[in-house]
Amino acid sequence: MPQVCTIGIDVGTTSVKVIAVDGHGEQVSYHKVVIPIHHTDAGGAEQEAPIVYEAVMQALQVVVNDVAGKFAVGQIGFSAAMHSVLAVDASGAPLSSAWTWMDLRAKEQSARLWSNPEGEEMYRRTGTPIHPMTMAMKLLWMREQAPEMLHRATKFVSLKEWIWFRWFGLWQIDESMASTTGLYATRTSTWDDLAISLVGVKPQQLSEIVPTTYCTQVAHSPVLRDLGLGSETDVNIGATDGVLANLGVGAVTPETMVITVGTSCALRVTVDRPATHAETRSFCYVLDNGKYVIGGPSNSGGVAVERMYRQVMGGMTEAELAVNLNKALQEAGDVDTGHLLCMPYVAGERAPLWNPDASAAWIGVELHHQPVHLLRAVVEGILYNAYWIATGLFEQTGKPQRLMASGGLLEVEWIRRTLADVFGIPVEYYDEGDASSVGAAMLAEIAAGKRTWGDLGLDDQEQTRHNPDPVRHEAHLAKFERFKKTVMALGLMTEAHFAAEGR
Template sequence: MDDKFCVIGLDLGTTSVKTLTVDQTGVTRFRAARKISTNIGPNGRAVQDPFEIRDALNSVFELALHAARKDGFLVHRVGFSAAMHSLMIVSEEGEPLTQAMTWMDSRAKKQAELLWESLNGKKIYEETGTPIHAMSPFVKLVWLRETQPQLLKMGNRIASVKEWIWHAWFDEWMIDESMAGATGLYDVEKRSWHEHALTRIGVNPAQLSRIVPTSYRQAGCRETRLQLAGLTADTLFSIGSTDGVLANLALGVTDSSKMVFTVGTSMAVRSGAKRKVTNPSLRPFCYRLDDQRFVIGAPSNSGGVILEWLMNMLYGDDRAENVDETLAVLIRDAGNLELQSLYCLPYAAGERAPLWDEEAKASFIGLHLKHQKIHLVRAAIEGMIYNAKWLIDNLSASTGNPEQVYLSGKLFDELWICQLCANVFGVPVVRQTLEDASTIGAILLAADTAEFAQSLKRCERSEKMDPEEEMEEVQRLRFKEYQRLCRLLYPSA
């Protein structure tokens, strides 16, 4: 192996695509990101242009390749991470026949409700590990079968954005086990497509990609612009996994003694297990990492998208170009506020866990004339964390109480938010200084050597925070009040 090599991680997020380059000593050499747009429409429509996504990914990848060549690094391997639950219908040749539906697209909410109320729906959930919800590609396909059946005819393929890009690069239809699990069409124990789910949507296995392990690799990327940027035919690409599973891998959370709380556009709480875990009462997801390990978790819509929505509400058309900087200042200064009798139920995008209600709405309760923009931001952050506490408690019923919770996401750059998490969760939290956990997980899976993993570990820094005894009790009472308010509006929660 060349003495001076690097590994590039790619991540297809909901809000942006990212690339991260790490050299053989574990040092970050380059990073880039590019935002992508989501078209929000009536009746819960939330779609993206697959060509925009692919162009954005190729652009940041191209920049990473140029930087590696300039610094004299051989690109040894490439790892691939992607958000879950995207869905496209494409021709056999790979031509998109639809835009890409995201996990936020809730047009299939009626089908989700009817499926979940049926015995078959609960059985499919228990065997696939994917909750029956409008986020699920399986449920979206039930909706498409009822509303646009011509799209599912033989000859047309069903794919995630990640599969579509992989096909464009390597001329093969492949899907890793974790992404297959996120479709709701995969039998997580039999490790094959779920026959009854396919029958329900009238789809043949030939219309789906071949399922491969997360360790699957391929060389010979045929993207011309990447070749011109310095990519060689020998560079091995790892098909990788989903963003959540890879974040757990990067943080070393692969058993039930720890949990990860990740905040991006959405948010999730995840733990690990050595067996399949499902629970129809709480509906945790269960996706396969490898032959022996599973990632168990609870997904929520109420992540960073809530702060983005709030900024739009507060500033409207007057939003400055430096809106991210404005939000960062508000978040920073919100840590100096005293506790308020103001609560935010952060469900502006509907909600998955713990409510499982696509019609859920955001609420601010306790507003007063004295409250300003910064108070709303503080309440929204608290609402996200109380919601996460609810997810942790529900997940603990299946996996056991965690000894500590790892925090992952840019939100936790603010130490007061980390301390708030410790006080609310009632257990120590660990703030990692990883560049991006999902992308680092993709890099680890691609490199697949103990030496490389140790190099990355040496470059990590973490900070542990214990609950503050006095504030822990205060937050316990506030969390109980938060739940009470939620249950007044959503009695089934």
């Protein structure tokens, strides 16, 4: 009789990842499919739901085929990126493209709401920062700029909800995804009346909220049965990629902070009660009943490295870019940027600036600087920005004992060493596969009763560890202070945050 495995699915911003793990948590199969994103001149960042769905089904089919005969799939967990919004009609057919977290069309609406007392109250009730990334602000934009869409749509859903509907014919949203919309009342676990009234959406235009441990079976999904999955396989609705990345690396207490640097960047800490912080606008998202993840999201991740390197080098195909950038990142570990600074805000910024109009710049470029120096400065700017976010979280949770690192950019060893030196905290690198898809698999096993929260932790995991160098830490702290002052001098912060910094 074959062993039992668990499949974890993660629908990210730029790719779909599907992983299968055995009963010991060891990876036995993995497949990734890249998905496109379209940027518009008006600040839009969109994806086509059918293309994303086909990528999910393709990756899932590869993994199911790969484990067939060796493993029976016991359960499937589901993770997805936050903040996407898709308008659909009564049949579930898309009426629009899906707007992703990078979409900035609602920046005027979010700035106006945050300057109003209702904005701070909405943030306090929902735990979701007031920012163009959120579903709430995108709906507010529609209310003002495209009211016909607000009235025409039967539902407004995330890409994850739409895929779930394609599988099971039900409009359901997990509490974790709901808590990222800006429309969910964290303390009552319901849609928030104030938020709904502010954006103009009707409660029936939103999905039914279910726990992150909610499960159904493949038997209720003809399309999943057609992949060759057993009818009794449990399918867990799961949570969002951010909170599941914490679970995936075993960071389920405040002693461990997680940093993920993929397309974007986020820092997260798991706590046992909801919390907000008006000055830093830290997020508070649900992981499970009595478990929340607070943190700060940043636009400054891999997208800044890729875009800024492309702008410097230019004239490369996608294939050439991938090869050349990887080589350049390795070479950047051997150069010293000196006084060179980079403000990596090529995609605007969420935390800590909360300014969608923030832009990128290199400061201190000298004659001897080559593209590799500029590239390293981008990476250092990303790490300084992340540390700025972390200092706000330290005020809420205290300084953690370790920093758990995951994500594509942190696969590079010198970047992890620099991360430890900047933060002054030991960095442990998670290299057991995609953290969010692993977290999805782990939550599915919790939901199915195959493991408990007490089984989780980092003590039994062997990780690559980088201890900070005290001398380099002090040097980076000095450069970090210059970084902050330069950001302020360039006017990249919102006025509210500028005031909060006491300037």
